[in-house]
Amino acid sequence: MTAEKKEVLLSVRDLQVVFGERKNRFVAVDGVSFDIYRGETFGLVGESGSGKTTIGRAIIRINPVTKGEVLYKGERISGKISRELDKKITREIQMIFQDPMASLNERAKVDYIISEGLYNIGHFSPEERKRRVEQALLDVGLLPEFASRFPHEFSGGQRQRIGIARSLIMEPEFIIADEPISALDVSIRAQVLNLLAELQRKRGLTYLFIAHDLSVMRFITDRIAVIHKGVIVELAETELLFRHPLHPYTQALLSAIPQPDPISERKKVLKVYDPSCHHYEEDPPFWEEVEPGHFVLGNHQEMEGYRAAVAQD
């Protein structure tokens, strides 16, 4: 992808999400901004409680936005919007959930689970609906016969495929995948990741991929944003981030990836991120591009170090 051809599909501007009131007020996401280009896979990494899922849910309008806005194809989709727009984005933005054991209705047949969304967007004849369900099942590598079964008859990997089929049937353009492989076995993970990559190639989908594990991200994403306590601390193209991880939190995340290599694993020094290593009282941090396509949060003193680290290579 060249720079000129990039078209912004989704844009998050200064997003803030607050839960609770007064004493229980908790700022889950604070001042987050990023753009997602059409056709790319944008990764959001952070530990549990960092607010990465909240951002995903705010985009799809499950969590209300307290400040800032979300633009989809240039239109604001956060806050109050018209009915038509609401209908449109419900169709075009879909979500895949983390735990395939919990995200499927145990009492409904696969047929209904997958086509539930279709009931809301228009009148489909039973034949048309059936045809679409079969197509969606085939697309994710399952057999059309499975439509008449219940979720408990499937393994974890197959259930996750059903979850993916459910989002595909709406013919979305943008999919939010919230830790789609965390609950799966390693061998099944590979299958699901390959499926997601293949669907992207075939349909030109755009993904927002949320995960806590950077090793998976390297394989699937084009750009990654690292989020800590509701604030994005580093954003870069995937390879740049792995080559020059600048922010100490990114470095801690990278050092925690287990490597399938006993010799280097035993030598490894685990980095632990301690937020008190920053001196932000007198010199507040700012957001800057240290090399093309690589942004990081830091104050003047840190920024010097970051620039030096990048220049060294």
Add this chain to the structure above:
Amino acid sequence: MAEHPSNVILSVQDLDVKFNLRGRVLNAIRGVSLDLYEGESLAIVGESGSGKSVFTKTFMGLLDQNGVIAGGKILYNGQDLAKYKKEKDWLKIRGREIAMVLQDPMTSLNPLKTIGYQIGEAIAIRHGLRGKALKEKVLECLRDVGITEPERRYHQYPHEFSGGMRQRVVIAIAVACGPRILICDEPTTALDVTIQAQILKLLKELKEKYHLTTIYITHDLGVVANVADRIAVMYAGDIVEIGTCEEVFYDPRHPYTWALLSSLPQLGVKGQELYSIKGTPPNLFQEIKGDAFAPRNPHALKVDFKARSPYFEVSPTHKARTWLLDPRAPKVEPPEHISQLRKQGGGLSHDC
């Protein structure tokens, strides 16, 4: 460790475990033998359904009601645990001799009792302590597993702890009774990567401090490179390959081990398809003929479908159950990822 094969702490011989499910018989463990050496840390790796959890549950008498040990022996301290029937017998083993850390810290703690009570419960039974002495011991346990402010934490409930902290509490309970063997069943699967690394470090430290023998059960080979001395790879209720950590990572011999290693996303190259194992694990309700992995194995030989392979020894510590190691077998090159790993190991490979 593997260098002192004399100190076998637990020896499993030809173990068979069967489950009765609605009138049908499922062969969960099919003739597994394993020696566990004192002070080592062994990792058992396999997909879900490979029988790795069931295998270790037999050591503690925790099989479900419909499961039976149909054959074989589990020798511990000169006694055959496979013959134990009564709960009374098991209570001497459980917790005191062999303890377990379960996968999900959200479900393995009682949400209605304080953390202090839950740790104290085990200690009171084991050491017969009461009152102040008991509390002192509990606080010591909490400090041991790296929980700060133990005095305050003592009176808190599980919901006030984060996932990683909760797993530390579970570990504290397991270690509190001074067991000799600690079984960790997917101890980090439910946790974040950063927390995972910390928990593994903690388990390693505790192992040194209390001279524990540890068994890790996991589906993720990447996790165990750091913690395991030896690795056993399980598939369809059988150990298909066992060797030291270096041997299994740098010189794997069984096609299933190749497949497991190749599918790690850490080894993936962007833009290329990630390696994935085709097909599904075999149905254990039916008797398995030959090598259980053969139908999914691109390198399968004809003999793999007919006869079960014996163990072939690669080195004194490394053996694998595959016909590929038979002298008569054609030479099969392992997949690309494996050769790459072998290079990282640098000259560890023996004769290929």
